[in-house]
Amino acid sequence: MSTQTLVNGDSLIRANYFNIAIDIFSVKERKKIMTYNFKNEGPNRIINFGGSGIVEMKENSFLIGSLLGEIYITYKDSILSKHNLSDLDIFKDREYRLYGINSTKPIKIDDDIFFYRVPEYLQQDKGYYSEKLLVKYNLKNKSLDELNVLYPKEYHSGLWSFAHIHPSFTKNSENKIIFSFPINSHLYEYDIKTDSMVTVDKCVKSKFDNFPLKPLKSTSVDFYEENKYIKGQIRYLSITYDKYKKLYYRMIALPVENDDDLISRDKDFLVSPIVLMVLDSDFNVLAEKKLKGGMFNYKDYFVNEEGFWLSKNNPKNPNFDEDKLSFSLFNLK
Template sequence: MFGIKKQLLPFFLYVLPLFGFFSCQSPSEKPISLELQPTDFFLHLSVDDSTSNISDGLTYHAESNLLFSLNWIQNSIQIYDLEEERKVKELRFDYEGPNGVLDIMGIYPHSLDSIFLFNQLESELTLIDTSGQIRGRLAYQSPDQYSPAFVHHAYFTSPPVLKGDKMIVKTHFYGNIQTMTQEQLEQKQLVYEIDLKSGATRFLDLKFPDDYMPNGLKLFEASIATGAGKHVYSLFGDHRLFYVEEWGDSLKWKEGKSAHLPASLPYLPMGADGLDFRKYSFYSPHYESMAYDPFRKLFIRFAFHEIEPDDSVPVSDWRNHSGPFSVQLFDENLDLVSEMAFPAGQYHPFSYFITEDGLYLSTNHPLNPANQEDRMSFRLIEFRG
């Protein structure tokens, strides 16, 4: 059994007084009417030569109006003041040693004094503040055959959720997609809870639906969001939104089909090799990240339209050369409110964040003529009703 490392004060003592609780919102009294509308406002944030203008992950901290951006190559966190539109701090970390934090895959800035760091391979949390000082570490027990916490801000986003001295995180189960059956998949768990005192974990019985891939194989990747008194997830190859109101409840769902995706979403071709799998993942019609917008009490979801592969683009850059997509809005009852389509070659749909002003969507698509290598640029998309 792993425990809290001895050289630092107990991990949970730093963060326990700061934890919030799930918010529960009462159902809307009448249907809302909101649509996305691009504005003429663009946000520009300068980057240096060691930083791509496409972030490895963005996280907005509303209380401070700060934007946190990850740079995996440098194992660093860059912090931007959005009011002043400038970088105010960069925190670089060692991988190993007394000041090491492993490889940072994701972060969760609960407060400016309590920023959680997550890595890809080890079941360990690190707690820092905005000075970069390590405040605590926690080694926890990933369940057998399941991954460490999967916190990623640019791929099927699923931010951690804090409740008291417990943290709820997305996980991946270890298995081969080529041999997975529907009967096996529906027994797999999507999240587990970490006890921040002991490092123990337990499943919360949030599983895959029993009818996701009855006739073949699909990518079994989920994006999970909590808000409006619900825990909601969306899957790569399913139009529906799945949810529970309390952990352990029977799984419910709401229809959420995009107007731009076909009624039947494709399966992975039989006998697919690695290249076929990448084509299926990037170019077939599917859904990816969803998020909860606490300012308007909405859920948003990105739907990717079918696109033909471009043989001139290197395989390693297919994701950055994403095609047309749309953004769906769902109210707190998970009813579809509206959907807006965005053309190919103008926006980078994996780099975005939500503020009280609206949705900031990256314009750093490689094919966008306005794309500039020395700055991250975002267009403000407002919610209008």
């Protein structure tokens, strides 16, 4: 398992889900080439690695932004430098939890790295909807700026499960950052030059979206009730840009289709049907394909020159093998 996968030519660079490690695989050779294991104790350690945002700086060197707001520069399995964002005077009283999974991978543009910042406040707090969700870290002067990306107005209508909170974003060939939020079908275009975000003026609603979305009555629900609620909702999961074909790939989770899946303790990514949507560079919907639940893992995917690869490492899949990585390649015909 992995929280985040980067692509560099033939290499897949994967953040290890279970260990403080980065694994590197060859697509052509279909095997793991190397693993960089980082220490979990002592001064030369990485704290809270799981969910860290990772950027490849150069070969064998990575920038890692952690959930505790620490920026690490590494080379192979060594830490070259560490910068705690709480040391910045203007941010001393704030939390900067930088969260990087496949749908929120940090983006590097020149000397700036754009991170998703997990909100500091609870949804019940007034400050929640004024939280800036995107921050920019400058490599040269080690500064941090909050950017003008907020939750859309639809979030103000109620309380939402944890699964509905995290946005997804991707950079296109014009260096604009395209955002998608789980609770509506809209796409949003953020311009780094003007620090502004506008709604894309196109209908990008899935043809399979026939489900009204309902907020939670309360966030004080147990695992079973929240899990059941999530599996009964539609969610616009992720947006990914294909720089080779100038396409966008979007994944959408649909409500489960039977009561057994709804009331089971299986998490949604194991059983929810998925829609894979393809859009052109102008956000016209070119194709949609519905994939039945229990076959794929929508959290694990990547794009290379061949197209969009989606993981089949789902324990519900009859061909699941925990000792192998297995992906299906999707191409627009």
